[in-house]
Amino acid sequence: xxxxxxxxxxxxxxxxxxxxxxxxxxxxxxxxxxxxxxxxxxxxxxxxxxxxxxxxxxxxxxxxxxxxxxxxxxxxxxxxxxxxxxxxxxxxxxxxxxxxxxxxxxxxxxxxxx
Amino acid sequence: xxxxxxxxxxxxxxxxxxxxxxxxxxxxxxxxxxxxxxxxxxxxxxxxxxxxxxxxxxxxxxxxxxxxxxxxxxxxxxxxxxxxxxxxxxxxxxxxxxxxxxxxxxxxxxxx
Numbered sequence: 001x002x003x004x005x006x007x008x009x010x011x012x013x014x015x016x017x018x019x020x021x022x023x024x025x026x027x028x029x030x031x032x033x034x035x036x037x038x039x040x041x042x043x044x045x046x047x048x049x050x051x052x053x054x055x056x057x058x059x060x061x062x063x064x065x066x067x068x069x070x071x072x073x074x075x076x077x078x079x080x081x082x083x084x085x086x087x088x089x090x091x092x093x094x095x096x097x098x099x100x101x102x103x104x105x106x107x108x109x110x111x112x113x114x
Numbered sequence: 115x116x117x118x119x120x121x122x123x124x125x126x127x128x129x130x131x132x133x134x135x136x137x138x139x140x141x142x143x144x145x146x147x148x149x150x151x152x153x154x155x156x157x158x159x160x161x162x163x164x165x166x167x168x169x170x171x172x173x174x175x176x177x178x179x180x181x182x183x184x185x186x187x188x189x190x191x192x193x194x195x196x197x198x199x200x201x202x203x204x205x206x207x208x209x210x211x212x213x214x215x216x217x218x219x220x221x222x223x224x225x226x
Binding site for chain 2: 004034042049100
């Protein structure tokens with residue numbers, strides 16, 4: 001059973017507009033959430049994160065929102081640029097007592113059209 | 115340069131072959147991980163090493179055998195694989211008790 005779900009496998013957005021990528025989770029133990037970006041033939045790279053004690057974190061064009069009651073988080077990219085075209089993975093973790101383990105969603109392919 | 119280097123980048127092997135994937139990190143991290151990424155699926159955690167000790171084995175078949183000789187190096191030994199094992203294998207590392215991973219570029223494995 002997937003504990004982290006990204007229900008939209010793909011998203012297309014016009015350059016300059018807002019991109020909104022969504023992620024849902026089921027495990028209430030998760031207390032830290034991250035977004036990774038992946039280009040073809042490369043490993044995922046860290047983009048932005050949020051702790052469960054916050055509901056918003058902003059870094060330049062990227063903002064992550066967390067709704068704990070709905071077990072939902074979203075990544076907003078404003079304005080979207082063609083270079084943002086990539087696969088975006090949502091990930092969640094909790095402290096199990098050993099090394100933190102990330103549980104990933106299946107990814108959303110974002111295409112920003114010029 | 116991501117700080118986590120994986121070799122080879124591509125590997126084609128037959129079902130009777132034995133091969134190894136290598137991962138090396140230059141970040142001083144204490145935890146290392148193997149993930150499998152199949153098409154349209156989430157990244158699946160395979161193994162976790164913390165301070166060279168294996169702390170997690172997510173029900174991975176025995177045809178995959180990890181080795182962590184020191185905190186900078188991680189291997190994944192492969193033998194008698196199946197075609198459905200074809201995937202992108204990603205190595206990652208993280209500082210102890212930290213929240214973020216640094217990933218390598220992965221090894222694209224094809225089993226024929």
